[in-house]
Amino acid sequence: MFKQSATKLLELNEEKVKEWLESFDAVITDCDGVLWVYGDVIPGSVDVMNRFKDIGKKIFFCTNNSTKTRKELLTKSKNMGFNITEDEVISTANSLAAYLKARNFNKKAYVIGSEGITKELDAVGIDHNKVGPEHMPGSLLQYLSNNFELEEDIGAVLVGFDEYFSFPKMTKAASYLSRPECLFIATNTDERFPMPNMVVPGTGSFVRAIETCAERKATVIGKPNVAMCDHLINNGTVVPERTLMIGDRCNTDILLGYNCGFQTLLVGSGIHQLNDVDSWKASNDPELHKLIPDVYLPKLGDLLAYM
Helix, strand or coil: CCCCCCEEHHHCCHHHHHHHHCCCCEEEECCECCCEECCEECCCHHHHHHHHHHCCCEEEEEECCCCCCHHHHHHHHHHHCCCCCHHHEEEHHHHHHHHHHHCCCCCEEEEECCHHHHHHHHHCCCCECCCCCCCCCCCHHHHHHHHCCCCCCEEEEEECCCCCCCHHHHHHHHHHCCCCCCEEEECCCCCEECCCCCCEECHHHHHHHHHHHHCCCCEECCCCCHHHCHHHHHCCCCCHHHEEEEECCHHHHHHHHHHHCCEEEEECCCCCCHHHHHHHHHCCCHHHHCCCCCEEECCHHHHHHHC
């Protein structure tokens, strides 16, 4: 309807906004930066998402956050007041486990990440290391001489968000990845988190570091990979042109929408803003044009007045 025009919805008349609202039957939304920031609900987001469901639209929460299982994300969402079910939550940790299970993976995984990943691996019977701190005692020479050990049965290196990311973990990951048969899979490549007054490195920072020293590229499971949503398309749950993707980050959320053929809405409550979009519009790079959303709102709650 407004294909890749970054149309400001608040500058349209009410009739036009309502016409746009009727152009989709399903809503897939990012979480951090759209619905909440860390543990704080963004004003109006609960009301808008619940209203979508009340008027008969299918809703799905789709997150690159690998630190929580689907059940844990469901609990967080419900505690905030969202009317959502576990089947309506799409997470990278769950998608990663499903990806390995579908390929009959039967070795052990080396996980750089959190229990969000390992719990999902446990649920499908995949063995893994214990996550958490992995310190380097003493100097690098002491570590490599006395403490560095590799396991023989590691068949995959899995990278998600890890607040204990360290030199030993990077060394082990790159060493395992020197084995050609070892899989290299990342939950996402988000550069950083939308936090006020600070920059918090995201999973992409760790993935890029390991890619550099391993001299290998990771297979990325999360947004913007269509693997996150292709089950919804393939089983007929959503029709791409009648589906809206909402996000705050254009190189993951909006690009996922582009890749899947969804309509897209950028909200300004997280990472990317209209000045970013304007720079992509002015560029001659067709890859950057894929990041331009159809429509824009300062925050999702601004939509409530039209519903």
